Amino acid sequence: MGEKCRFGKRYPHLFSPLRVGNIKMKNRIICAPTSPSMIDLNGHFTPEMIAYLEEKALGGAGIVTYGEAIVHSATGKSHNKQLQLDAFGVRQGMTEAARAIHNAGAYANIQLSHGGMYGGLASVGGDVNTCQTAYGPSDMMMPAGQVKEMPKEMIYEIIESYGKAAKLCKETGFDMVQVHAAHGWLFSQFLSPVWNKRTDEFGGSLENRARFFLLALDAVRKAVGPMFPIEARISGDDFTDKGLGLEDCIKVAQMIDDKVDLINVSCGNHEDPDMFCRTHPSAFYKRGVNVYLAAEIKKYVKTPVACVGSLNDPAQMEEIIAGGQADVVELGRASLADPYLPMKAYNDEADDITPCLRCYECFGATGELEMVKCAVNPTMGEQLSAKLRKELPKRKKKILVVGGGPAGMEAAITAANRGHDVTLAEKSEKLGGNLHPAGAAYFKKDIVKLIHVLEKRIARAGVKVKLNTEVTPDYVKEFSPDALFVAIGSKELCLPIKGISSDKVVMAIDAELHPNKLGKRIAIMGGGLVGAEGAIGLHHEGKECTIIEMKDTIAEEVNSFYRGGLMPEVEKAAKCLVHTKVKEIVPEGVLCERNGEEILVEADSVVCALGFRAPYDKVDELTDLVDEYYVIGDCKKVGKIYDAINTGYYSALRV
Numbered sequence: 001m002g003e004k005c006r007f008g009k010r011y012p013h014l015f016s017p018l019r020v021g022n023i024k025m026k027n028r029i030i031c032a033p034t035s036p037s038m039i040d041l042n043g044h045f046t047p048e049m050i051a052y053l054e055e056k057a058l059g060g061a062g063i064v065t066y067g068e069a070i071v072h073s074a075t076g077k078s079h080n081k082q083l084q085l086d087a088f089g090v091r092q093g094m095t096e097a098a099r100a101i102h103n104a105g106a107y108a109n110i111q112l113s114h115g116g117m118y119g120g121l122a123s124v125g126g127d128v129n130t131c132q133t134a135y136g137p138s139d140m141m142m143p144a145g146q147v148k149e150m151p152k153e154m155i156y157e158i159i160e161s162y163g164k165a166a167k168l169c170k171e172t173g174f175d176m177v178q179v180h181a182a183h184g185w186l187f188s189q190f191l192s193p194v195w196n197k198r199t200d201e202f203g204g205s206l207e208n209r210a211r212f213f214l215l216a217l218d219a220v221r222k223a224v225g226p227m228f229p230i231e232a233r234i235s236g237d238d239f240t241d242k243g244l245g246l247e248d249c250i251k252v253a254q255m256i257d258d259k260v261d262l263i264n265v266s267c268g269n270h271e272d273p274d275m276f277c278r279t280h281p282s283a284f285y286k287r288g289v290n291v292y293l294a295a296e297i298k299k300y301v302k303t304p305v306a307c308v309g310s311l312n313d314p315a316q317m318e319e320i321i322a323g324g325q326a327d328v329v330e331l332g333r334a335s336l337a338d339p340y341l342p343m344k345a346y347n348d349e350a351d352d353i354t355p356c357l358r359c360y361e362c363f364g365a366t367g368e369l370e371m372v373k374c375a376v377n378p379t380m381g382e383q384l385s386a387k388l389r390k391e392l393p394k395r396k397k398k399i400l401v402v403g404g405g406p407a408g409m410e411a412a413i414t415a416a417n418r419g420h421d422v423t424l425a426e427k428s429e430k431l432g433g434n435l436h437p438a439g440a441a442y443f444k445k446d447i448v449k450l451i452h453v454l455e456k457r458i459a460r461a462g463v464k465v466k467l468n469t470e471v472t473p474d475y476v477k478e479f480s481p482d483a484l485f486v487a488i489g490s491k492e493l494c495l496p497i498k499g500i501s502s503d504k505v506v507m508a509i510d511a512e513l514h515p516n517k518l519g520k521r522i523a524i525m526g527g528g529l530v531g532a533e534g535a536i537g538l539h540h541e542g543k544e545c546t547i548i549e550m551k552d553t554i555a556e557e558v559n560s561f562y563r564g565g566l567m568p569e570v571e572k573a574a575k576c577l578v579h580t581k582v583k584e585i586v587p588e589g590v591l592c593e594r595n596g597e598e599i600l601v602e603a604d605s606v607v608c609a610l611g612f613r614a615p616y617d618k619v620d621e622l623t624d625l626v627d628e629y630y631v632i633g634d635c636k637k638v639g640k641i642y643d644a645i646n647t648g649y650y651s652a653l654r655v
Contacts, residue, residue, distance in 0.1 A: 008346045011314050013321040015346055018062075018328065020304065021229030021261040023107050023175050025062035025328075028321050029342045032308060032330035033067025033111040033178060033233070035082065036362075036372035036381070043073065043084025045093030050100050051383035052372065056335050057104035060342030064101050065109035065178060065330075071165040072158045075135050075150075076186065078115025081370060085112070085165040091172050098173030107175040109231065112165050112220070114158060116186035117147045117195075118271060137189050137196035137203065155202060155212055158186075163219035166230075176229035176261075179217055181252075183279055184243070184269035187213040188235065191252065194242040206248055210255055217259045231262040231306070236293025239268050239275055246293065250300050257301045264306040264330060265294035273564045280332065281310040282565030283358040283443045288316055295325035306330050312337070312356050314345035336362050336374045351456055355449040361642050364559030375642040376450060378410070378649035390653055392419055397482035397655060400425065401463075402471040402622060405433020406641055407633025408487030409454040410648030415485075415655055416461035423479070424463050427470040431455055433489055434634070435641070437512040441537030443569075447641075476625045483628040483655050486619050487648065490612035490634035497525075499585030500608070508534055508609040515541045519604025522546070523590045524574070525582050526609035527554040532570045534609055539573030546575045546601050548582055548592055577601070612638045630654070 008015030008027070018025045038049035056064045069083040070076050077084065084090065094110075101108040120134025121144040134142075135150040166177050181187035189195050190212045196203050202211050220230055234253060237246045244252070253263055267290050268279030281289050287310055294307035307326035311317055312334035320326050334341055337356035344353050354376050365373040365381065374380035397420045401412045404426030416422040430436075432451040439447030458465060469475075476484065492507050494500060506517055508530050515538055522538055524531045527549025535545040547554060547570070554576050555566060570576065577594060584591040589603035614635045623629040632647040633639075 010348050010350075011318040011345055014314060014318045014329070016321075018304065021176065022227040023229055025107070027060070027062045027342060027346070028328045029061045029317070030063040030109070030306060030328055030330045031056040031061045031065060031106075031335045032332040033065040033109075033180075034332055034336070035067035035069075035079070035111075037079070037081045037366045037370040038372065038381075039081040039083050041081070042089065043070070043082060043087035044090050045083060045097050048371070048381070048384045050093065050097045051387060052381070053097055054100040054104050055339045055383045057101045057106035059335065059339035060346055061106055061331070061335065062342075063107045063109050063176070065111060066097065067111045068113040068180065069110050069165070071112050071114055072161040075131050075133075075154065075158070076114030076116070076119040077131060078113075078118040078185070085168055086161065091168070094169070094172040094174070098175075102173070108173065109176045109178055110169050110174045111178040111180050111233070112162055112169075113180040114186035116189040117142065118185070121145050121147070137192070138198055140195065149198070152200065152202070159212070159215045159219050162216040163223040166220040167223040170224050170228060176231060177220060177224065178231040178233055178264065179213075179220060179260075180233050181213050182233050182235040182266045184238075184271045187216070188238070188243065188269070192238075192243050206251055207255070210252055213252075214255060214259070217256060221259060229261040230259070231264055232256050232260045233264040233266055235267050236265040236290065236297055237267050239278055240272055242272075243269065246296060249293070250297055253297045253301050257303050260303060262306055262328065263297065263301060263303050264308070265297050265326075266290065266308050267293055274568075276561065277565035280360075280363070280561075281358070282360075282562070283446070284565055284569055285310070287311060287313060288320070291320055291325055298324070298326060304328060308332065310334070310356070310358060312341065312353070314341070314350050314353070333358065333362060336372065336380050337376050339377075352453060354453055355446040357446050357450070357641070359641070360559055360561035361640075363561040368559070373642065375640065376645055378646045393655065396420055398480075399423070399483045399485065399655065400471070400476065400479050400481035401485040401487060403433065403487035403489060403633070403635075404428075404431040404465070404467075405487060405489050405633060405644065406435055406450075406454065407644035407648040408433070408485065409458060410645050411485045411487060411630070411632055411652040412463045413454070413457045413461045414649050414652035416463045418652070418655070420655060422461070422463045423466065424458065425466045425469040425471050425475070427468070429467055431458065431465065431467075434509065437509040438641070440512040441533060442540050443536065444533070471622065473621055473625055476622055481626060483630070484622065484626045485630045485632060485648075485651065486622050486635060487633045488615060488618060488635045490614050490638045492608070493610045493613055494608060495610055497582055497585060502585045502606070504603070505585060505606045505608055508607055511605075511607045512537065515543070517605070518543060518607070520544060521589075521602060521604045522607055523548060523601045523603035523605075524607045524609055525590065526611065527551070527576065527578065528609065528611060529555050529558055530611075531607070531609035532566060534607060535574035536566075536569045538607075545573055546577060546603070548580050548590060548601060549576070549578050550581055552578050554578065614638055628655075
């Protein structure tokens with residue numbers, strides 16, 4: 001890395017101050033508006049939500065933003081659990097949140113939002129307790145139900161509610177507000193020439209369609225005063241025939257240029273499954289894919305511009321600011337994977353930033369669990385309990401960790417940082433375990449980064465690493481550990497299919513790591529996540545793939561958000577045969593049965609991606625030798641990276 005440099009000198013533009021209204025940002029990093037479901041049924045902040053925001057501020061960002069606070073609950077609540085700015089008793093939690101952010105060193109921002117028609121329709125975030133009627137710009141029938149044209153009286157009532165909400169935010173200690181006019185919510189709906197068919201002053205020309213948004217901004221400005229910072233989130237392109245293109249988005253930006261202090265340029269539509277993974281870019285897009293929209297809009301306005309787009313590399317952020325593409329970078333999922341990203345970049349410790357894998361575990365958890373979690377950050381969503389520091393162990397223990405995959409590495413790092421004498425034994429020649437095949441495809445390079453980050457933490461923690469070392473019962477007896485961690489992973493399933501021993505058959509891990517072993521035409525047995533992602537990677541290598549799956553869905557186990565980005569790529573990469581059973585591997589390929597008929601999938605190579613199984617016999621053989629043991633990762637229960645990191649971390653805290 002060359003000469004050591006400290007205190008932001010490696011990224012001088014990223015860590016230069018910026019005045020926005022009456023606040024002076026210490027750097028150009030904002031934690032973007034995120035709104036996990038840690039809100040109570042009264043529409044109030046919970047202590048868990050406040051601790052979540054507080055940690056982002058502790059991590060060094062200049063501003064921390066809470067997302068999608070609803071200004072008019074009777075019509076605009078689009079998610080099952082949202083902060084409701086017109087709810088009785090909401091002030092206490094808001095005040096506590098703003099104080100927590102301030103005390104941790106950042107400015108507090110809050111996004112003012114309204115779901116428009118999605119306040120009364122089942123949506124991605126809301127399927128229960130929706131508003132009685134769905135109000136949008138015009139009468140229309142949506143797949144989820146009937147939408148009524150919003151009466152003019154209601155429009156003015158909602159405009160007033162924006163002013164009241166902004167005043168409340170200022171009074172409870174927030175330093176700025178953001179008015180949301182993107183992602184298919186209220187103002188985005190009114191801006192749409194497809195959805196907005198009104199003939200009054202709120203429909204017709206772009207100026208008329210923008211009127212609702214502009215009047216709301218005026219109401220906010222009147223409520224907060226001339227110097228209080230207002231940020232507006234707009235689209236740079238809706239990327240849909242229902243919304244605006246870049247040219248019209250530039251015009252909207254020019255309309256608000258004199259009304260706001262920061263223009264946040266996003267894109268897409270939260271409620272359009274095809275667009276969700278562009279609004280929140282999936283792993284199939286390059287990092288910073290949406291930055292060019294902010295760069296283009298910046299050419300036409302004098303107001304500072306913020307960009308988004310799955311940014312997590314401070315070097316890229318520095319380039320964006322230094323090159324004049326944007327004045328500010330806003331980080332969403334990157335600040336969940338590592339809330340301390342800004343501080344680490346400032347302290348020249350970028351090599352310790354935990355990379356976001358863009359797996360959407362965070363989004364999935366908000367719906368499924370009504371909280372937030374992260375595949376690579378075991379304390380995400382657990383910040384409140386993490387604040388209660390565990391006592392350091394009274395006795396230094398001699399610990400043996402068996403297995404150098406993500407679970408074993410995380411356990412070794414955590415135990416060593418708690419003061420224990422830790423040895424990690426790995427039977428292969430390198431650490432990482434199944435992260436290596438998982439990160440082999442062209443779109444999974446962040447997993448490779450994760451391996452490097454964990455390797456560096458292993459070294460910094462002083463863990464003794466023994467590679468090419470298979471731990472046997474005799475090894476454990478000779479080592480005589482005070483505590484044993486068993487993290488030996490799982491074994492690939494190879495079912496008793498006729499012909500499975502053919503030279504044509506290659507196990508999935510081997511295929512991912514060595515695609516050169518495969519012929520041109522590939523049949524993939526198993527359409528779970530491994531088979532689906534494998535097909536995409538192999539197609540990228542020039543292979544012709546067919547996925548054979550017994551169930552009726554490919555990658556059934558994957559959360560809906562990741563599926564939104566995954567399945568279009570799978571469909572481009574492979575022919576998918578569902579409801580299809582493998583009968584036999586034959587010289588010509590794979591003989592299958594589908595709908596009672598026998599079919600042949602011609603293939604030069606057959607990839608076996610039929611799942612994994614924990615080696616319980618080996619686990620028992622090792623754990624029976626010691627009094628204190630912990631079984632972690634796939635050998636406890638086959639799961640995802642989240643499960644490996646989580647079990648490794650929390651098990652090590654117990655020693």
